[in-house]
Amino acid sequence: MAEHEHVRVAVIGSGFGGLGAAVRLRREGVTDFVVLERAGSVGGTWRDNSYPGCACDVPSHLYSFSFAPHPDWPRTFSGQEHIRAYLEHVTDVFGLRPHLRFDSEVKMMTWNGAKLRWDIETSSGSLSADVVVSATGPLSDPRIPEVPGLDSFPGKVFHSARWDHDYDLRGKRVAMVGTGASAIQIVPAIQPEVGHLTLFQRTPPWVLPRVDRAITGPERALHRALPFTAKARRGLLWGIRELQVQAFTKHPDELGFVEQLAKRNMGRAIKDPALRAELTPDYRIGCKRILLSSEYYPALARPNVDVVASGLSEIRGSNVVAADGSEAEVDAIIFGTGFHVTDMPIAERVVGAEGKTLAETWKGGMEALRGASAAGFPNWLTIIGPNTGLGNSSMILMIESQLNYMADFLRQLDVLGGRAALDARPGAVAAWNRRVQERMRRTVWNTGGCTSWYLDPSGRNTTIWPGTTTEFRRATRRVDLAEYELLRVPAASAAEVGA
Numbered sequence: 001m002a003e004h005e006h007v008r009v010a011v012i013g014s015g016f017g018g019l020g021a022a023v024r025l026r027r028e029g030v031t032d033f034v035v036l037e038r039a040g041s042v043g044g045t046w047r048d049n050s051y052p053g054c055a056c057d058v059p060s061h062l063y064s065f066s067f068a069p070h071p072d073w074p075r076t077f078s079g080q081e082h083i084r085a086y087l088e089h090v091t092d093v094f095g096l097r098p099h100l101r102f103d104s105e106v107k108m109m110t111w112n113g114a115k116l117r118w119d120i121e122t123s124s125g126s127l128s129a130d131v132v133v134s135a136t137g138p139l140s141d142p143r144i145p146e147v148p149g150l151d152s153f154p155g156k157v158f159h160s161a162r163w164d165h166d167y168d169l170r171g172k173r174v175a176m177v178g179t180g181a182s183a184i185q186i187v188p189a190i191q192p193e194v195g196h197l198t199l200f201q202r203t204p205p206w207v208l209p210r211v212d213r214a215i216t217g218p219e220r221a222l223h224r225a226l227p228f229t230a231k232a233r234r235g236l237l238w239g240i241r242e243l244q245v246q247a248f249t250k251h252p253d254e255l256g257f258v259e260q261l262a263k264r265n266m267g268r269a270i271k272d273p274a275l276r277a278e279l280t281p282d283y284r285i286g287c288k289r290i291l292l293s294s295e296y297y298p299a300l301a302r303p304n305v306d307v308v309a310s311g312l313s314e315i316r317g318s319n320v321v322a323a324d325g326s327e328a329e330v331d332a333i334i335f336g337t338g339f340h341v342t343d344m345p346i347a348e349r350v351v352g353a354e355g356k357t358l359a360e361t362w363k364g365g366m367e368a369l370r371g372a373s374a375a376g377f378p379n380w381l382t383i384i385g386p387n388t389g390l391g392n393s394s395m396i397l398m399i400e401s402q403l404n405y406m407a408d409f410l411r412q413l414d415v416l417g418g419r420a421a422l423d424a425r426p427g428a429v430a431a432w433n434r435r436v437q438e439r440m441r442r443t444v445w446n447t448g449g450c451t452s453w454y455l456d457p458s459g460r461n462t463t464i465w466p467g468t469t470t471e472f473r474r475a476t477r478r479v480d481l482a483e484y485e486l487l488r489v490p491a492a493s494a495a496e497v498g499a
Helices: 016-027 080-094 181-190 215-226 225-251 252-269 273-279 295-301 346-351 395-416 426-440 469-475
Strands: 005-014 033-036 106-112 117-122 125-134 155-160 174-177 196-200 303-307 312-316 319-321 326-331 332-335 380-383 420-424 482-487
Touching: 005 016, 005 215, 016 033, 016 080, 016 395, 033 125, 106 155, 106 346, 125 395, 174 181, 174 326, 181 295, 196 319, 215 225, 225 252, 225 469, 252 295, 273 295, 273 303, 295 303, 312 395, 380 395, 395 420, 395 469, 420 426
Parallel strands: 005 033, 005 125, 125 380, 155 332, 174 196, 174 332, 196 303
Antiparallel strands: 106 117, 117 125, 312 319, 319 326, 420 482
């Protein structure tokens, strides 16, 4: 970086959110921007998660940008390698590489009220920006629980999002900790090669079949020749999911039929009544993320797999000990224990107008106006912010809605002219959050009887959007200036403001 580089916009992260922001900026005529990426390539969570069996649980044609359709998806549910290749393709097609700054982890972002800009310190140097778009995403920083004795474990330890491809699992005794979306893909992928697999299950998930297949050559040829057919396919997938939202948000009791489908999926592979009882959740389906796999249960029924229906309690030498007292000697421990979602580490590195970090501001729970703007943090927007997650559809739809909001935010600054900043009014943030939380009260995520990663330590759901993607798109179509305070550089110091 230059000795002091100043840009109109600094985008943090190069996953779907960051690359989408970069494309939208160029389409809006904004070319004075950089994308700061801590790693050495684009891809975000689809770069970091390269574990065996890693794939998306949203259909391929819905898990892509509407402005960058991909007619050549090889499968109805794409694997990690295909999604990462798609993001590399988007980077090249839209000419984003000149804007990328790899190996540039953000160490601190501090609001400079005198100059109305963000001063940014990165691992590769410093710069400043008029506007920051934070697209670090909630699934970027792995969470490993504090387990007594872990530091002294003599074997191999890693998180699913930091897979050690140099470690050979063949014939090893492996402990898999967790039964979330990553674990149910890892278990069937490694079960045939490990010597023995011990699965630590704190809470069983609801698992539906994953109806995956190869997309045929004629199908792909049709989508290439007649792009409207791919668009229609995407629209059908989207529409089905929009119709499902009512059951999740207003009528959770209607999900009983789906529970029966999940139980039948289990019953086909798990014949042991005792194991079936351990694998059957005691909460309403949808309360936790519904998982898709047609291979998970068959893998658990294999003779070299043990299910421990209890969380990992401690480690004694090479022995992993469950909360129920059972033990197993293992060579490796794999943690599929999720991410820092409601306590995103980036929040500790953002210092706002009052000198407080975003983490301090969000100490009582994350909240942001329309999922994008936090009070006291002018000209700072987040992609996949508080209460923008989905339980049944594609996050790309939500990202594109937030990109609409970002684009209008920048337009409003241009219309206002001069050195200007917009800071979300605390009352507007609070009013938005009250409406979101009021709608959340009836949803399956709050009433389903489970404890999920959607909830923060106080039990508040600060992660999920309690409505349709259509509703969110309407809510983020335009920036309402009445919800913001306009900041100007004092006239006396305006002449001093510059790059």
